[in-house]
Amino acid sequence: QVQLQESGPGLVKPSQTLSLTCTVSGGSISSGGYYWSWIRQHPGKGLEWIGYIYYSGSTYYNPSLKSRVTISVDTSKNQFSLKLSSVTAADTAVYYCARDSIEEQQLEYWGQGTLVTVSS
């Protein structure tokens, strides 16, 4: 059973960089066939796709966030990470990592989510 777990600071100051890591267990990121995704949900709002990465390092980002987002992968640790720069209060959200099947285009496995608050 694949499991994903987000980790990182729950509080980030405005203008700083938000950094989160997703640790994958029960399966290898390097096995291929999947994109490793970041998705966020503003308080009381809907889901917003941030982007995803393939184990080779190929990345795809939401155009609305592309200038501030970097997703990277560390196959040796079976982890992938999110960096979001120049954050504002509008970036306060629950951040989820998830596994996206390339063949079926579905998100079957999700982390539990982590709330990141942007505040001074």
Next chain:
Amino acid sequence: QSALTQPASVSGSPGQSITISCTGTSSDVGGYNYVSWYQQHPGKAPKLMIYEVSNRPSGVSNRFSGSKSGNTASLTISGLQAEDEADYYCSSYTSSSRVFGGGTKLTVL
């Protein structure tokens, strides 16, 4: 990349059927058979309910079904149960990325 359009809320009584629509464009919903649906209870991570328009993952009740016509996909829940009360999100593949709907709150009366 605009969000897919879903009704903000739907409701139904136990035992009834409801349908949630998800409207996109020919660049997403209409262009690919890669629509998926997610159920989210308060404080929980989303759960995959339907993928590739109409396929159910193992373990998902057959009361949940999906379909698509043109640029609009639909999720139907039959035999409504109290536990179905949740938020539902559609999602579609679109040109090397993904887009979600705004979400629909299902209330079981």
